[in-house]
Amino acid sequence: MKKLRIGIIGVGGIAVGRHIPSFLQLQDICEITALSDINIDRAQETAEKYNIPHVFPEYHDLFSVVDAVCICTPNKFHAEITIAALEAGVHVLCEKPMALSAEECEAMVAASKKADKVLAIAYHYRFMKEAQAAKKAMEDVGTPLVIRVQALRRRKVPGWGVFTNKDLQGGGSLIDYGCHLLDLALWLMGNPKHTTVTGTAYNTLSKMPNQVNQWGAFDHKTFNVDDHVTAYIQFENDASMLFETSWAANIKDDAEHLSISGVDGGLSVFPFELYTTKNGMLLNSEAAWLPGEKEPGLQQDRNFIEACLGLAELVVKPEEALQVSQIIDQIYESGGNKL
Template identity: 80%
Template sequence: MKKLRIGLIGVGGIAQGRHIPAFLQLSDICEITAVSDVNSERALAIAEKHSIPYVFADYRDLFSKVDAVCICTPNKFHAEITIAAFEAGVHVLCEKPMALNADECEAMINASQKAGKVLAIAYHYRFMKEAQAAKKVMGEVGTPLVVRVQALRRRKVPGWGVFTNKDLQGGGSLIDFGCHLLDLALWLMGNPKHIEVSGTTYNALSRIPDQVNQWGTFDHESFNVDDHVTAYMKFENGASMLFETSWAANIKDDVANVSISGVTGGINVFPLELYTSKNGMLLNSGAPWLPGEDDPDLPQAKNFINACVGLEELVVKPEEALQVSQIIDRIYESGRNSL
C-alpha cells in the first residue's frame, strides 16, 4: 500500500506531543511530508528535527505535497483551513473542538461531502482502552437513564498558548476540556438527540489576584473565559445528563470520568466497572486487564489513516462531533449572563 502523505498545519504543543509522535510510529503506512505554522522558526525546527522535507509559511501551499492534513491551530481557524483543504482535495484530521460553533461545523461537513474526503475530529478519549471496552459492554447497561460527566481540574488553567483567548478559542474549560468527556458520554449513549440544554458558566476564581495555578501564569484582569461550567441535558430517549467541567474549582482532586446508570445495569468508565443486580445480589465487576494501546494517540492516527484509504470507518464521525458543538453552543447561550 502506498504511504499516505500527511501535512501538519500548526506545530505547537498538541502537534509535537500527540500527533507527530503517533504518525512517526506508523511510518509503515504514512509519512509526514510537510508542515506549516505562523511561527516560521518553529516550523523549520520541527521539520529539521523529524526530517520533514517541506516547510510552508502559507498553509495553502502545503496541500500539493500531501494526501491528508492534521489541523492543530487555534479553534478560530479550524473551519477555514478544513474547508480550504477539502477544496484542494485533501483529507482532514482536525483537533477538537470541531470549530468555534455548530454553524462552522456544518460548513465543514458540507465541504467534506462535496469533496468526497474524510473529515475526522480528534476526540481521543474515545480511543482510550477503558472507553473502547465500555462501548463493548454497554449492552449490560441497557437503556441509559442518568449520565454523569465530570471533567474537573482543581487549579490547572493553561498558562501557555492561546487557551484563555476568547476570540481565538471561543471559550475556556468547556470548549477545551469538557468537550472530551461530553463527546465520550454521548458516544457511549449512542448519540441520542438532545432536546433540552441548560447551563451556567463561571470564572470568579480565575479573576482573583495571586491565585495558585499549577499550569503556568495568566492575566487575571483580562481573564474572560469560563473556568467552571455546569449543565443539565435531556434527550429524546428519556435519558438525562448531569455535566460539570472546570479548569479551576475548590475541589479535593482532579476528576475525569463518565458514569451511566441504565435500566439493567450501570457503568463507570475510569476505572472501568460494571454494576448489576442478579440472582438476588448486587454485583460489582471490574476488568483486571484491558486490550488495546496504553496511548490513545496511536489508534486515533491509525483509524484516520485507514479511513482515508478505505480500510476502516471513522470512530469519531463528524456528525457526532457536530452534536458536541451544538450542545456547547447551547450551554454557552444559556450561561451567557452568568460570566
C-alpha cells in the first residue's frame, strides 16, 4: 500500500509534542517527508532529530513533495495556509480552532469541496476513550435536553508561545481550551443547529499585577484576551447548553465536566457514567473497562491518514468544526464583548 507523504507546517510545541510522534508511530501508512517554519533553524534541528529529508522556509514550496499537510501555526494563518494547500491538491489536517472566524472557516470548507480533498480539524477530545464510550451510550440518553460543560483551569494562563496574543490567536481561554469541550458536546448531541447564543467574556484577573500562575509568567499589562467565559446556548431541538471555560478563575480546582441529561437517561463523560431509571429505581452505571487506546492524538492522526487513503470516514468533519467557530464568534460578540 502506498504511504501518505506528510508535511508539517509550523514546528512548535503541538507539532513536536503530538503530531510528529504520532505520525512516526504510523509509519506503515505514512511518512513525514517535509517541514516548514519561519524559524528555519528550529525546522532544521527538528528535521535532523527525526530524519526528515526536506525543510522549506516558505510553506508553498513544501506542497510539491507531500500528499498532505498538518498545520500547526498560530490561528491567524490557519485559513490562508489551508486554502493554499487545498488549491495545490494537498489534503489538510489543521490544528484547532479551525480559524480566527466563522467566515474564514466557510472559505476553508468551500476550498475543500472544490478541490475534493480531505480537510480535518484537530479536535482530539473526540478520540478519547471516554468520549467514544459516551457517543455509543447516547442511544441510552435519548433526545438531549440539558448539556453542562465546564473546561476550567484555576491559574493556568499559558506563559509560552503566542497564546495571549489576540492578533495571532483571536482570543484566549475560549478559542484555545473551551473549544475542545464545546466541540465534543456538539458532536455527542449530533450537531443540532444552534439558534441563540449569549455569553460574557472576562479578563479581569489576568490584568491584575502580581500574578500567581502555574504555567509561567506573562505580561498583565498587555493581556487582552479572555481568561474566563460563560455562555448559554439554545438549539433548534429545544436542547440547551450551560457552558463555562477559564484559564484563570477563583475556584477550588481545575475541572473538565461534560454531562448530558436526556429524555431516556443521562451521562457524564469525565469520568464516564450513565444515569438511568429501571424497575422503579435510580441507577448509576460506571464502566469497569473502556475499549480504546490511551493516545487520542495518535487515533486522530490515524483517522486523518486513513481518510486521505480512502480507508475511513473522517471523525471530525469540517462543517462540524465550522459550527464550533460560529458559536465562538457569537459568544465573543454577545452583549458587545470586545476584549
